Amino acid sequence: MPASAPTTGVLGIDIGGTKVALRIEPSGADGGPGSGVDVAPVESSFPWTPAASAPRDLADLTDGVAALRARWNGPLTAVGVAMPATVDPAGRVTTWPGRPSWTGLDFGAAMRGLVPGARVAHADDGDLAALAEAAAADCPDLVYLGIGTGVGGGLVLAGRPCPRPGHGSAEIGHMLISMTGAVCTCGRRGCVQATASGPATLRRAAAYRAATTASVDEPDGGEPGGGEPAGVPFAELRAGWLAEADWAVRAVRESTQAAAVAVVSLTEVLHPRLAVVGGGFADGLPGFAAAVDEQARVLGRPGHPPAPVQAAVLGGLSSLSGALLLARQAD
Known part of the structure; x- marks a missing residue:
């Protein structure tokens, strides 16, 4: 694949208590694991502003995603989000002691707005970490x-x-x-x-x-x-x-x-x-x-x-x- 050819990617977001980590990797169609195509991922992270409001946090997250996407040559088809807060089945934050201003936030809608048109899924950060470690350890x-x-x-x-x-x-x-x-x-x-x-x-x-x-x-x-x-x-x-x-x-x-x-x-x-x-x-x-x-x-x-x-x-x-x-x- 030519270096300049657009590459379809997927975005991972790890929302933590003090910082956010982001990474874009090729999707399965254009260079995911096992595809044999070598396309380097891009990643970044940024700290949360202490005691900031939810709108400020979301603005920072939007800016972080936009900056990372600017380094990726191609569309994003899917986003996975690891989240430490408690989110109800409707996608609304019910509690997050580390960022109390997020309580009541329509988290699902906010995440879908980061990359319009991409499929978005979110889950508890500990559950996702366990799945990733189980796969890495083959356990x-x-x-x-x-x-x-x-x-x-x-x-x-x-x-x-x-x-x-x-x-x-x-x-x-x-x-x-x-x-x-x-x-x-x-x-x-x-x-x-x-x-x-x-x-x-x-x-x-x-x-x-x-x-x-x-x-x-x-x-x-x-x-x-x-x-x-x-x-x-x-x-x-x-x-x-x-x-x-x-x-x-x-x-x-x-x-x-x-x-x-x-x-x-x-x-x-x-x-x-x-x-x-x-x-x-x-x-x-x-x-x-x-x-x-x-x-x-x-x-x-x-x-x-x-x-x-x-x-x-x-x-x-x-x-x-x-x-x-x-x-x-x-x-």
């Missing part, structure tokens, strides 16, 4: 935890998403692991997300580091409460984790333990063959998944070992890869 029975701004998750059993379409998503981040744990963004105490998410870990790390450098004698309390310092920058946590600084190891280990509890509990009920840990936050901390696996081994009971835990094959791009799978199905 039909898999549990996925995506640890980033929140904690997403998904289940694939016998090669199919669980729960089945039309029955909600696998909200692993909102599994209760402690009746008296930290407060989650959903308002409850003790969700996996309340301990294991990136922001929760960064806040604890700030409190633990402050406690080790305090010039006055203060109790070395556990989970920081009201008036806690802002979270440390991720780069500093990563450096502290790699240097095995006590404050960083303590904060991250609490997160990996929460993830391990989720893996062990799901193994007891569903018996997946593999557990995968991904998401931007976990992917950025070398050894995070291995630490989850180590703690899961400790929590296993005799004769009933938990599923082995490994890092996501697709790293922090699992949800985006799942969105592209969804686009190809819609194409």
